[in-house]
Amino acid sequence: MSAVQRDYMAPLARAFARSVPERPADDGLFGPRSVVWRVHRDRSFPLAGIRSLMVQALHPLAMAGVAQHSTWQQDPFGRIAATSGYILTVTFGDTAAAHKAASFVRAVHGHVNGTDPVTDRAYQASDPRLLLWIHAAMVDSIVHIVQRYGRGLDAADADRYVAEMVTFATILGVPPERVPASVAALHEYLDSVELLQATPAACDSIALVLDPPWLDQGTRELWRDLGQVAIGTLPGWARSMYGYDEPSTQSMEREPVRQLIGAVDLAFEMLPGVMEARERIELRMRA
Numbered sequence: 001m002s003a004v005q006r007d008y009m010a011p012l013a014r015a016f017a018r019s020v021p022e023r024p025a026d027d028g029l030f031g032p033r034s035v036v037w038r039v040h041r042d043r044s045f046p047l048a049g050i051r052s053l054m055v056q057a058l059h060p061l062a063m064a065g066v067a068q069h070s071t072w073q074q075d076p077f078g079r080i081a082a083t084s085g086y087i088l089t090v091t092f093g094d095t096a097a098a099h100k101a102a103s104f105v106r107a108v109h110g111h112v113n114g115t116d117p118v119t120d121r122a123y124q125a126s127d128p129r130l131l132l133w134i135h136a137a138m139v140d141s142i143v144h145i146v147q148r149y150g151r152g153l154d155a156a157d158a159d160r161y162v163a164e165m166v167t168f169a170t171i172l173g174v175p176p177e178r179v180p181a182s183v184a185a186l187h188e189y190l191d192s193v194e195l196l197q198a199t200p201a202a203c204d205s206i207a208l209v210l211d212p213p214w215l216d217q218g219t220r221e222l223w224r225d226l227g228q229v230a231i232g233t234l235p236g237w238a239r240s241m242y243g244y245d246e247p248s249t250q251s252m253e254r255e256p257v258r259q260l261i262g263a264v265d266l267a268f269e270m271l272p273g274v275m276e277a278r279e280r281i282e283l284r285m286r287a
Contacts, residue, residue, distance in 0.1 A: 009271055015085030017273030020280050024094040029171075032285045035153075035161040039142060040091045041281050043265045044150035047257075049084075050230040052141035053209055055238055057202040059133045060195060061123035064116035067201040069125075090168060092281060102171040109172075118199045128174045135169040136180060136189055143183065144233060149257050158183050190235075198241040206242065222264055229257050 030036040057063045070079060089101045112125035123130065139162055147153045153161065163181040170176045180186040210227035212220065231239060232247040239246065250256075269275055 009268060011081035012084060013268065013271035013274050015081040016088060017277045019085050019088030020092045020277040021094060021097065022280060025096060026094045028090075028092065028094050029098050029167050030091060030164060032287065034164055035157050036091055036164045037281070037285060039146055039150075039153065039161055040087070041278070041285075042146050042150040044145050044258075044261050045142075046264055046268075047149060047226055047230055047233075047261060048142045048145035049080075050209060050227060051145060051233050052138045054206055054230060054234060054242070055137035055141060056134050057206055058196045058198060058238060058241055059130065059193070060116050060119050060197055060199045060202070061121060061127075062130050062133055063199055063202045063205070064114060064118070065112050065123055065125045065130070066205070068114050069112045090171070099171065106172060116199075118197070118201075119195065126173060128178065131172050131174050132169060132178055132189075133193060135165075135172075135174065136186055139165050139168075139180075140186055140190060141233075143186075148233065149229075149254060149261060155183070162186055196241065198243070203242065219267065222260065222267075225251075225260055226264060229260070 057066075086101050086105060090098045093101070106126065109125035109131075113123065115122050125131075143153065143158050143161060147158065159182045162183055162185075166176060166179045166181055169179045180189045210230075211224055215223060228247050228251060231242075231244045232252045234242075234244075269278070
């Protein structure tokens, strides 16, 4: 692993290590027997994350909030690490840590307000409608990727996962009755959302996500390949909005993609603290 690669991936590794406590006070909001734990330890998560960002960015109000209030383009891996750390803390942390993390995010959202220059509509990051869009895009992406390229998720466990993940939305302020609790309800919700479009801010941001210039050449090529798979997993309407061609069938085959995921994951696992955090998760799941 090159020094450049270590420098940019180190925040992700530190966030992962911090989010999985050595001595948790309790089993947290989900617990080691939950489907959420099983799914969120899957090594296909980076691919799910790319797809999730691509779908989330298609809501112009959500994208405007990021473009106008975030410095992620100056510190992309730092921002991704912060988001990943939140998801991991809520998943694997104890109850107090999960609620503390959610409280911090709610406080940040309270200051993220403005007007989207494309639609000329006002937005508030704390708006339950925007929070629900972000949540649904993430959950749908995780289910899709883990079923297709991860350890697998049958229909019953996919529904159970979506139902368990309702808590992820409600602790940020989305009324529980609004949150889809099954795969069918999730798809129905995603199909119902209007206003979606690939704004210039969305296209610019996703172009950077898919081809980050700060990585060394070898890692950049792996990441580009992973991005092409993410494009191939998008719903047709989302891919059309971005103007991407559908990748070849061969590039989307399960085994080559799993090998690609494994190569990216190996680089991550070599960073300090990652292996130890994964061992703590596995030990608690086996206890």
